[in-house]
Amino acid sequence: MxxxxxxxxxxxxxxxxxxxxxxxxxxxxxxxxxxxxxxxxxxxxxxxxxxxxxxxxxxxxxxxxxxxxxxxxxxxxxxxxxxxxxxxxSLRLGDEMGGHLVTGHVDGIAEIVARETVTGEDNPWGASERFTLRAPAAFAAFIAEKGSVCLDGTSLTVNAVSGRDFSVLLIPHSLSVTTWEERRAGDRVNLEVDLIARYAARLAEARGLMPG
The missing domain is CATH 2.40.30.20 (Elongation Factor Tu (Ef-tu); domain 3)
Incomplete structure (x- = not known):
């Protein structure tokens, strides 16, 4: 994990x-x-x-x-x-649990469709970057606003969702310690949906298959 x-x-x-x-x-x-x-x-x-x-x-x-x-x-x-x-x-017992639970089992590939700079007035730490991505159709339903998603091994919070498109925001520190500073529109990244969302969806599906 x-x-x-x-x-x-x-x-x-x-x-x-x-x-x-x-x-x-x-x-x-x-x-x-x-x-x-x-x-x-x-x-x-x-x-x-x-x-x-x-x-x-x-x-x-x-x-x-x-x-x-x-x-x-x-x-x-x-x-x-x-x-x-x-x-x-990988995590060891006793390690601090930051980010969210990630298995390293990639679900598919998402494509970056847009990147924009988000600036704040008198921000001494630099600008953040908002990335809009398009998820594979089979996994779009697992991505929810304010939920977690793992993109290229990076735990990120989903800011907004519209159909298959969703956006995430990376602060200057995250850009500097990952490969995200290099990412541009058209790039493809590895997507792992939230583990809890995956099991919740499977449970709902199983309930529909169960006899009443």
Missing amino acids: FTGLVTDVGRVVAVDGDARLRRIVIESAYAPDGIALGASIACSGPCLTAVSVESHGAGCRFAVDAAAETLDRTTVGLWREGTRVNLER
Whole structure:
């Protein structure tokens, strides 16, 4: 499990394989002794398994394998050398629960349809950015105003919803510690809907199937 609070921005340094299985090496500021073989790491949303770890400079390089399902349903298949990715290591018992509960199981890909700067008078911390995104039709119903959503591994609050479109606001700090400063209209991002919304919808569906 994760929280959607990004703790490092890594960089892809190597990609090998094909559409069935791809090995991706990511450079990170994480200490190598803090990543065990087999550890789960959220990489811009998808939960991937560390299959190798080695020291590199002040941090490390770790490799993950992405199978066909991940390559088909996420943006991982688009990653190339130099791609920057939001990273978060899995929760441990006793960790502070910030953000919201995130599984790292990406539901689909959302597209950014607009980005606008939101400024405040005499704001010494800089401008925030509002992103409007379009969700896949199958998952639009799970996104609610003031609810939570995970986009490229980042826990965000939904500001508004209109059909399949919804908006989120990123403050200057969030922009500076994630890959969101690079995002523009037309970009695609990994979407994971709120876990509670998913189960609530399934429960409602199951009740409709139950005999009266």
